Amino acid sequence: MQVIGMGAQDDFGQARDFLESTGVATPTMLWDPSFATWQAFGVQANSQMMVISPDLEGGSSLIYGFNDGQQQAILDFVAAM
Structure with a gap:
């Protein structure tokens, strides 16, 4: 299974803190503060x-x-x- 995290809110440091606090060690993080990736995949909420x-x-x-x-x-x- 491939896990990709699409971050767009808060900031990149908080994304790293999320990975550390949840124990998720190796997902690919796609950081896109423009929300374009959310729109492409139909993501509507965090x-x-x-x-x-x-x-x-x-x-x-x-x-x-x-x-x-x-x-x-x-x-x-x-x-x-």
Whole structure:
């Protein structure tokens, strides 16, 4: 699984602090304060995740928030791919 974080709010230092505080060690961070990447992927709010199948044809799932239920939704979506 490839994880890409699209940062646009706050500042780059806060993005690094997020990575350290969550224990996420190696995602690719795309920093774009213009929000152009958010628009391209249909991101409408922070915090939002989009899970896309590897072939880009298996659909996608928008997941809002990072609570336990949402984390399980991510795992379920990935398992079904």
